[in-house]
Amino acid sequence: MSNTERDVDHALAYPEPLASPLWHRHGAQARPLTDAQKRRNRELLVLAQYAPRPRAPRPTETLAEAS
Secondary structure, eight states, rough: OOOOOGOOOGSSSSSOOOOOOOOOOOOOOOOOOOOHHHHHHHHHHHHHEEESSOOOOOOOOOOOHOO
């Protein structure tokens, strides 16, 4: 295939927006987590991984009764 002007990539037709200030690493650093916070995060992670998700209640009436 020939490389003509119509083959130009139009995905970069507009400049990218400025990066969020959250992406800049200079400035104040986040406070390190305390041991209690780390322990609590680990406990919540375990609960989130193994706890069954709540299910929506099933309707008690059949489709024929509902209409």
